[in-house]
Amino acid sequence: MNRCSDESDVADRGACEVPLIDERATARALAALPDEGGVRTLSDMYSALSDRTRLRILLALAAEELCVCDLAAITGVSPSAISHQLRLLRDRDLVTFERVGKRAVYRLADEHVAILLEQGLRHVEERS
Amino acid sequence: MNRCSDESDVADRGACEVPLIDERATARALAALPDEGGVRTLSDMYSALSDRTRLRILLALAAEELCVCDLAAITGVSPSAISHQLRLLRDRDLVTFERVGKRAVYRLADEHVAILLEQGLRHVEERS
DNA sequence: TGAACGTATGAACAGATGTTCAGATGAGAG
DNA sequence: CTCTCATCTGAACATCTGTTCATACGTTCA
Secondary structure (H helix, E strand, O other): OOOOOOOOOOOOOOOOOOOOOOHHHHHHHHHHOOOHHHHHHHHHHHHHOOOHHHHHHHHHHHHOOEEHHHHHHHHOOOHHHHHHHHHHHHHOOOEEEEEEOOEEEEEEOOHHHHHHHHHHHHHHHHOO | OOOOOOOOOOOOOOOOOOOOOOHHHHHHHHHHOOOHHHHHHHHHHHHHOOOHHHHHHHHHHHHOOEEHHHHHHHHOOOHHHHHHHHHHHHHOOOEEEEEEOOEEEEEEOOHHHHHHHHHHHHHHHHOO
16 A cells, blocks of 8 residues: 655654655655654644634733733633633743732743734734 | 722733732733733644644644645544644635645745744753 | 622533544546 | 546544633731
């Protein structure tokens, strides 16, 4: 079903499931790909931004430090749901928080997050 | 359960479900938020990049024009699954394709996509 | 101390998502 | 024409994901 050329380590995880059309281009593309860990990290970062609620949380925090309650009001989502999402964003190191009395005041973890959001918004504008 | 100040249109979709702590900050953050359509578009873009298979497809296409078969070999995923994902990427205007005989040669839709990927990779590097 | 509040957490549920499978389409080779 | 190949498609399936609900925790204030 395939000529199974073992010269290039193309997708050697499953060993030759699919025939290659353009071996050269395939080899080059494969070489250009980040390692599996890098791809995973990148997709994890994007998936954190792929939900409307989380995205509005981050965009709001890009403008102001806010507590759970206010974020709930801004997004129109229950405080519980917000708390769950904030936990995910914390695990991804996208936000940090500080306890102030009974409140938990959240902010973006670092400047890179704000830059990332801004770049994303710019791309959306440019391709309309 | 809430004082329901109707001065600010905070989350008026559900009408006052949650009390506000810091009204000023909440109002400012809400004003800074893009409209619902913008948030939707942005999250859609990110969700297209949030899957490992799709991400590897795009990263591979950033290096080389490739057909479905070669993308299947590169990612180690079946041609059928690749085709499904390419359809999604086409619908999101992230890739285009050209028929060459029986093959379908895919490429990134425009330069913005390549830039977006590169920026994402850079962010992943910087925050390690 | 006790009540109210802001937040966190785990289980449960519904809806979304990615892959597989079987089958169809269209182009090129014999 | 017929067969093969590359690709596409829809249904089925299992898994993942986001919200809700009930509940628990820690802080503040009376």
